[in-house]
Amino acid sequence: MKITGKRLRPLFGAIAIVGAASVVLAGCSSSSSTSPTKSAAAGDKTAIISTNGSEPQNPLIPSNTTETGGGKIVTSIFEGLVSYDAKGGTVNEVAKSIKSTDQQNWDITLNSGWKFTDGTAVTAESFTKAWNWAAQFSNAQSGGYFYSNFKGFSATKDSDLDLTVVSPTEFKVALSAPQADFPLSLGYSAFYPLPDSFYKDTKAFGEDPIGNGPYKLANATAWTHNTGINLVTNSDYQGKRKPVNGGLNIKFYTTTEAAYADVQSGNLDILDAVPAADFANYKSDFPNTNANQAAAIFQSMTIPGYLAHFKEDKEGKLRRQAISLAINRAQVTKVIFQGTRTPAKDFTSPTIDGYSANVKGSDVLDYNKKEAKKLWAEADAISPYTGTFTISYNADGDHKTWVDAVANSISNTLGIKAQGKSYPIFSALLADESAHKMTGAFRSGWQADYPSLYDFLAPLYGTGQGSNYGQYSSKEFDDYMTEGSAKSTVAEANKVYQKAQALLFKDLPAIPLWYSNVTGVWSTKVNNVQFGWDSVPLYYEVSKN
Numbered sequence: 001m002k003i004t005g006k007r008l009r010p011l012f013g014a015i016a017i018v019g020a021a022s023v024v025l026a027g028c029s030s031s032s033s034t035s036p037t038k039s040a041a042a043g044d045k046t047a048i049i050s051t052n053g054s055e056p057q058n059p060l061i062p063s064n065t066t067e068t069g070g071g072k073i074v075t076s077i078f079e080g081l082v083s084y085d086a087k088g089g090t091v092n093e094v095a096k097s098i099k100s101t102d103q104q105n106w107d108i109t110l111n112s113g114w115k116f117t118d119g120t121a122v123t124a125e126s127f128t129k130a131w132n133w134a135a136q137f138s139n140a141q142s143g144g145y146f147y148s149n150f151k152g153f154s155a156t157k158d159s160d161l162d163l164t165v166v167s168p169t170e171f172k173v174a175l176s177a178p179q180a181d182f183p184l185s186l187g188y189s190a191f192y193p194l195p196d197s198f199y200k201d202t203k204a205f206g207e208d209p210i211g212n213g214p215y216k217l218a219n220a221t222a223w224t225h226n227t228g229i230n231l232v233t234n235s236d237y238q239g240k241r242k243p244v245n246g247g248l249n250i251k252f253y254t255t256t257e258a259a260y261a262d263v264q265s266g267n268l269d270i271l272d273a274v275p276a277a278d279f280a281n282y283k284s285d286f287p288n289t290n291a292n293q294a295a296a297i298f299q300s301m302t303i304p305g306y307l308a309h310f311k312e313d314k315e316g317k318l319r320r321q322a323i324s325l326a327i328n329r330a331q332v333t334k335v336i337f338q339g340t341r342t343p344a345k346d347f348t349s350p351t352i353d354g355y356s357a358n359v360k361g362s363d364v365l366d367y368n369k370k371e372a373k374k375l376w377a378e379a380d381a382i383s384p385y386t387g388t389f390t391i392s393y394n395a396d397g398d399h400k401t402w403v404d405a406v407a408n409s410i411s412n413t414l415g416i417k418a419q420g421k422s423y424p425i426f427s428a429l430l431a432d433e434s435a436h437k438m439t440g441a442f443r444s445g446w447q448a449d450y451p452s453l454y455d456f457l458a459p460l461y462g463t464g465q466g467s468n469y470g471q472y473s474s475k476e477f478d479d480y481m482t483e484g485s486a487k488s489t490v491a492e493a494n495k496v497y498q499k500a501q502a503l504l505f506k507d508l509p510a511i512p513l514w515y516s517n518v519t520g521v522w523s524t525k526v527n528n529v530q531f532g533w534d535s536v537p538l539y540y541e542v543s544k545n
Contacts, residue, residue, distance in 0.1 A: 421440060481497075
């Protein structure tokens with residue numbers, strides 16, 4: 001998931017089949033002093049929990065919700081085949097089992113008894129019909145690319161996926177190539193089921209969606225655009241995320257500063273994004289009700305391969321390495337971010353199974369002034385560099401301060417002129433990235449759609465992938481992605497993905513900077529506040545006095 005200038009969604013036990021996921025937490029700590037083990041049942045089960053959010057980009061159709069504002073809502077009102085626990089482990093929900101002998105052909109069996117909130121049953125067809133609709137070229141769903149590995153998928157014309165309904169509780173999926181982490185991906189919103197009523201009027205459905213999740217819209221007009229949305233618990237919910245409260249009031253904010261003030265004044269229960277201006281004081285403002293913990297968010301700086309002096313040749317690689325070595329990540333994360341960021345050690349996240357801080361070549365992320373100057377001089381010997389090295393960013397996010405700090409670090413180390421280049425809004429920056437019109441480096445990042453190393457690598461660096469804005473292209477990298485997917489287990493796949501990362505450290509299509517922590521605060525009125533691997537609170541666990 002692309003990281004916007006606004007608050008992130010995020011982007012999401014061992015599954016009962018393959019790909020059991022354990023989680024490595026490293027490099028960060030939680031300062032929450034409210035134990036998640038405290039009895040949630042002690043609270044008022046009818047109490048409404050208020051929390052921050054932002055206006056969804058699109059109507060609330062799961063396959064067209066790939067940003068943080070809508071994602072927070074959609075994941076509350078729908079349930080998929082699996083869900084993710086606090087540490088990113090997968091938990092079977094509608095799925096009873098997901099089996100394969102070759103990682104390419106999958107047999108999915110459903111638990112019976114699940115219903116949508118309009119009373120209709122959740123069946124195998126609820127999934128196959130929804131998946132086919134989401135993948136159709138003419139429906140132009142932002143999450144449609146998640147079906148690109150399904151047999152029958154076409155990115156240029158309408159076509160049917162190779163899905164076979166065996167019975168109301170069983171269906172089969174045929175992929176074009178093996179995919180070891182396929183079960184891991186099935187908790188993502190693009191794979192949610194839809195009721196038949198969706199197809200009668202998709203536009204109306206997007207305003208008043210009918211799901212099968214732990215919450216549902218309070219009424220037909222529960223979504224007040226640009227203001228907020230009211231959700232209440234779904235009494236027919238059959239899954240593991242059973243709420244201990246009465247519902248959610250998600251208030252839309254345009255600034256996190258306003259939301260922070262509302263928590264301080266008692267007008268908001270939970271905020272999952274402390275504004276940068278309060279990094280130094282949020283722990284003293286909320287001494288017993290704050291969190292600072294790792295999340296699946298990776299931040300980087302991309303230098304497009306189409307720029308002069310930075311192409312995928314010897315000169316370009318020397319300059320990328322020199323710039324990476326010239327950035328003092330430890331100092332920036334300590335001074336600018338007050339310890340709410342962790343210097344990067346790879347291209348993924350420490351919350352993801354398979355993460356390693358010791359990938360071959362990762363020492364290029366260490367601050368090394370002498371080596372940086374040496375490599376830059378070697379590049380100049382090939383082709384002298386003149387001009388200003390710029391780092392583009394969107395001004396509607398908290399980026400200027402760190403961009404200036406990084407530019408200063410590069411400038412002071414290499415003796416070149418480096419500075420930030422501001423775009424007014426994220427969409428303007430993204431438009432130039434998409435059109436390959438960038439004239440320098442630009443801020444970049446990724447928030448996981450599902451807890452897998454593959455999700456951090458393939459969409460960003462695979463040849464021709466939609467989020468590969470630097471236009472990196474390497475057959476060796478692409479082959480590693482294919483080889484990893486074909487492995488029989490996620491653990492075996494991760495070994496291959498680490499080889500791919502070692503290659504990235506040589507080529508540096510993007511320069512890893514740091515991992516973002518989730519920093520949250522909450523009112524003393526609520527208990528059992530726990531943030532998930534994806535930085536979103538586990539709302540269903542929260543009770544209120």
